[in-house]
Amino acid sequence: MTAPILELDGISTDIAQYHILHGVSLSVPEGGVHVLLGRNGAGKTTTLRTIMGLWKAREGAIRFRGDDIAHLHTSEISRKGIAFVPENMGIFGGLTVEENMRLATNDGSFDRERLGRIYTLFPALEKFWTKSAWSLSGGQKQMLAIARAIIERRDLILIDEPTKGLAPAIILNMVDAFREIARETTILLVEQNFLFAKSLGQTVAVIDDGRIAHTGNMADLVEDTVLQTKLLSLSLDAHQ
Amino acid sequence: MDSTSNLFERFGGINLLPVLLAIVAFALIGSPSTWVTLTVAGLAMGMMIFLMASGLSLVFGLMDVLNFGHSAFVSFGAFIAASVLAALAAWVGADSIFLNLLAIFLAICAAALFGLVAGWAFERVIIKPVYRDHLRQILITMGALIVAEQLILAIWGGSPISVPRPNFLTGSLIIGDVSIELYRLFAFALGLAAYIALYMILNRTRVGLLVRAGVENREMVEALGFRIDRLFIGVFVLGSALAAIGGAMWAGYETLITAAIGSEMMIIVFIVIIIGGLGSIEGSLLGALMVGLMGNYVAFLAPKMALASNMILMMVILLWRPYGLRPAVK
Amino acid sequence: MTELALDANAERARGRTGRLIVYAIIGAIGLCLLFAPMLFPDVRSQEVAARICIFIVLVASYDLLIGYTGIVSFAHTMFFGLGAYGTAIALKMMGPGWDAILLGGALGIIVSLVLAALVGLLSLRVKAIFFAMVTLAAASVMAVMASQFSDFTGGEDGIIYKVPKLFSPATKLLTDEDGKVLRIFGAKANGKMAAYYFVFFGSLILYFLMLRIVASPLGTVLEAIRENEMRAEALGYKVVLYRTAIFCIAAVIAACAGILRAVWLKYTGPETSLSFAIMIDILLMVVIGGMGTMTGAIIGATLMSLAQFYLKDLMALASEATAGMPLLPELLAPDRWLLWLGILFILLVYFFPAGIVGTLNKKGGHS
Numbered sequence: 058m059t060a061p062i063l064e065l066d067g068i069s070t071d072i073a074q075y076h077i078l079h080g081v082s083l084s085v086p087e088g089g090v091h092v093l094l095g096r097n098g099a100g101k102t103t104t105l106r107t108i109m110g111l112w113k114a115r116e117g118a119i120r121f122r123g124d125d126i127a128h129l130h131t132s133e134i135s136r137k138g139i140a141f142v143p144e145n146m147g148i149f150g151g152l153t154v155e156e157n158m159r160l161a162t163n164d165g166s167f168d169r170e171r172l173g174r175i176y177t178l179f180p181a182l183e184k185f186w187t188k189s190a191w192s193l194s195g196g197q198k199q200m201l202a203i204a205r206a207i208i209e210r211r212d213l214i215l216i217d218e219p220t221k222g223l224a225p226a227i228i229l230n231m232v233d234a235f236r237e238i239a240r241e242t243t244i245l246l247v248e249q250n251f252l253f254a255k256s257l258g259q260t261v262a263v264i265d266d267g268r269i270a271h272t273g274n275m276a277d278l279v280e281d282t283v284l285q286t287k288l289l290s291l292s293l294d295a296h297q
Numbered sequence: 298m299d300s301t302s303n304l305f306e307r308f309g310g311i312n313l314l315p316v317l318l319a320i321v322a323f324a325l326i327g328s329p330s331t332w333v334t335l336t337v338a339g340l341a342m343g344m345m346i347f348l349m350a351s352g353l354s355l356v357f358g359l360m361d362v363l364n365f366g367h368s369a370f371v372s373f374g375a376f377i378a379a380s381v382l383a384a385l386a387a388w389v390g391a392d393s394i395f396l397n398l399l400a401i402f403l404a405i406c407a408a409a410l411f412g413l414v415a416g417w418a419f420e421r422v423i424i425k426p427v428y429r430d431h432l433r434q435i436l437i438t439m440g441a442l443i444v445a446e447q448l449i450l451a452i453w454g455g456s457p458i459s460v461p462r463p464n465f466l467t468g469s470l471i472i473g474d475v476s477i478e479l480y481r482l483f484a485f486a487l488g489l490a491a492y493i494a495l496y497m498i499l500n501r502t503r504v505g506l507l508v509r510a511g512v513e514n515r516e517m518v519e520a521l522g523f524r525i526d527r528l529f530i531g532v533f534v535l536g537s538a539l540a541a542i543g544g545a546m547w548a549g550y551e552t553l554i555t556a557a558i559g560s561e562m563m564i565i566v567f568i569v570i571i572i573g574g575l576g577s578i579e580g581s582l583l584g585a586l587m588v589g590l591m592g593n594y595v596a597f598l599a600p601k602m603a604l605a606s607n608m609i610l611m612m613v614i615l616l617w618r619p620y621g622l623r624p625a626v627k
Numbered sequence: 628m629t630e631l632a633l634d635a636n637a638e639r640a641r642g643r644t645g646r647l648i649v650y651a652i653i654g655a656i657g658l659c660l661l662f663a664p665m666l667f668p669d670v671r672s673q674e675v676a677a678r679i680c681i682f683i684v685l686v687a688s689y690d691l692l693i694g695y696t697g698i699v700s701f702a703h704t705m706f707f708g709l710g711a712y713g714t715a716i717a718l719k720m721m722g723p724g725w726d727a728i729l730l731g732g733a734l735g736i737i738v739s740l741v742l743a744a745l746v747g748l749l750s751l752r753v754k755a756i757f758f759a760m761v762t763l764a765a766a767s768v769m770a771v772m773a774s775q776f777s778d779f780t781g782g783e784d785g786i787i788y789k790v791p792k793l794f795s796p797a798t799k800l801l802t803d804e805d806g807k808v809l810r811i812f813g814a815k816a817n818g819k820m821a822a823y824y825f826v827f828f829g830s831l832i833l834y835f836l837m838l839r840i841v842a843s844p845l846g847t848v849l850e851a852i853r854e855n856e857m858r859a860e861a862l863g864y865k866v867v868l869y870r871t872a873i874f875c876i877a878a879v880i881a882a883c884a885g886i887l888r889a890v891w892l893k894y895t896g897p898e899t900s901l902s903f904a905i906m907i908d909i910l911l912m913v914v915i916g917g918m919g920t921m922t923g924a925i926i927g928a929t930l931m932s933l934a935q936f937y938l939k940d941l942m943a944l945a946s947e948a949t950a951g952m953p954l955l956p957e958l959l960a961p962d963r964w965l966l967w968l969g970i971l972f973i974l975l976v977y978f979f980p981a982g983i984v985g986t987l988n989k990k991g992g993h994s
Contacts, residue, residue, distance in 0.1 A: 073855070109520055111516055111519075111520070130519070130524070131516070131519040131520055132519045132520075132521075132522050132523055132524045132525075135519070135520055135521060135522035136522045141520040143516075143517070143520070147514055147516070147517035147520065149509070149510045149513045149514060149517070150513065151509060151513055151577075151625055152506070152509060152510060152513075156506055156509075156510075159503075159506065160506060160507070160510055160518070160521050160523075161521055165503050205521075357756075363756055363759075423973070426977055427976075427977070431699075431755070431756065432693075432697070432699060433976050433977075433980060435699055435759060436910060436914065436972070436976045437973055437976045437977065439907075439910065440969050440970075440972040440973040440976065441969075441973065443907060443965060443966075443968075443969035443972075444966055444969040444970055444973070447963050447965050447966030447969060448958075448966065450962070450963065451954065451957040451958045451960070451963055451966065452954065452957070454957075455962075560903060563763075564763065564764050564767045564768075567760040567763060567764060568760075568764055571757055571760055571761070601772070601775040601776065604767070604768050604771045604772075605768050605771070605772060608764050608765065608768045611761070611764065612749070612761075615749070615753055615757070615761070619753050619757075
């Protein structure tokens, strides 16, 4: 049993005077896609932001490959090999697609092979390479955000609700892309969309009201319709 | 409706506003030679104001820091340049263009050096302790402005100081009826060079890329692995140096400076960055040129309304575009 | 468990002592101001006392904005000036009568109200920082215009005018058997005293008005807006309307303070009513006293006014003492008092943002 690549241990995070996370503990195995499911306001985004150091946990530990990263600056956490694709995608609209991508590289140069693979996965990016990013459609921006996370190899990619507001056809395309990406790295995917999540995830954790309500294999959850209903009463979004 | 706005966009869109202003002014002024003189003055003034404002705009766009003390660098720059020029009076007055240029160069360097060093100290001592707190930032930097003005009064005294203009820049270029002051051409050229240099840095270097990205979304840049707070110090220091250079140029323009320069320019600079939008040098340039032109045209047409006219311009633009004309962050 | 409870009790006890100290000081100041003509009969002290009264009102009204609602505005002197100039111009043009004061004052108040409403509505569309800068620009423009439209406003020199006979030093309020003006504890009961009490009671009324506002439901809403704007909006309060309302109220009160000033000084000019130095004074006083506390305004205004009074004398001495040295005499010259107050201001904002009252009350000021 390989050691988990990421571990959260009793994480509690506050925002202003509001307690958002209450003792969240999570273990992400290395390799593959792992899903954190939850409805709006459950604390999914807060969890990712806490891992990334954008918000500091009040208590608890975060370990990446065994190293404590909870006290590190966001930029240091990123340099440890963790990529972040936020909910709002974090695209720099005033910069071109190329410039957005360059920021994601270590020294400004592209690995030709990896870039080629990105062009194959997301052809629109090649098409709009020199255009300003604000002119991209929602789906294309999401592709750019993901491409930024994979232009150089990272150990762990945190992705926050990539399918939000996207057309079904694009979501389908994304499933393939994610499967491809997951072959070389670990993805922690935060989602509301159960249908999307279940087609990708190996393990799943369900978060509700800042607490982990369930952890286990995705396959088991998919089989267990009783459990699904119980957790669905926490309104996991099963929409298409 | 659509085709006119498309046409407008194709010819540069918002960037055409100064041109529009110039055209309207021409209609109101009538006399071409006066108009040319005023326009050149407006453009020159605009360029100097751009130097003063661009740093503040980038700093605020990048780090969300309100530096009400920014114009202190302008006044110190002006006074330091004045002192250097006074010390090098022989070179300034000499017939040799080389010596003149050398004197100017040294004066500007002195101002810039002050901006760099004082800017660094200012950021560490005054700004850093109040990074996230807007209220205290406004108050503390305001206090710094007051202290700076008082220091100037203590060091240079209360009477206005006369600034010697380099020999080869005194006098004007005469083309037909039109008389164009050589210094104004010089100020415009210098400002333009600075703009081009800034543009190059921002758009052709990695550091510039980081700044442009950081102005839009600081968090994301950090999430990509960059320490933006280190970048910030660089931008702050550069902005202060530019402001000092702007002040130095202003000293040569006005040829008579008082300690109140800082507070006077502060209002203008704020109006410029509000009009232009925060975080972009394009916006600062646009705002600066408009304010420079507006100020000069109105000073001719209705002298008492010069400052008020810029204020009105700002209000009108705010009603139309609440974030300014070309902000980096929407 | 018990330790925490004990600590909390100790904190509360300290807070209570702190509050008692504050009330004691306020009481002392209040009494001094009430009996100022008797306690400090010389002209300069009278001037300082009147100034303190007026600035208490000015600073308290500013605190309504910055301390209670979290609005940073630099236009406060503009309203102060409008009230002063309105009254002054009316007195000059209509002669020294109560009708002039009423008319001019009312005009000043109305213009202030209209401008405040306009500026307040602008805050609808722009970020808070832009708002601060806009108010700064507005105040500067007003100051410049006051200097430039000099036929109207007397320009840089300002205007001098007479005030109603009641306030004239020659007027005898109370006379003794010989018909000479009566002295109450050494102070002449003449027009000057009447003028002082006009200022004192005028300020007192305005101050109590503000206390009422702060204690009212409006005050609670304002504090909620300051703490968390989004939450207040979510709770159903139209934040913009409330901010505009308090901005207008503060403007009107500042204008009233301006009226008092104009009547007291018998002179109005850019230096005494519109200058940025006054805005700085207000900022210093509100920070020293403590933001978000009405009592802070009293302490801040008193302390600063006294400090200015004595500081200049002190600096003159120090400047002479260091006469031989390079830069020091210029730094210590009495004209440079603002330099040291500026430094003090920076230190206060940095180390004691809660001000005197805030620190004593352990309220903590702003986070």
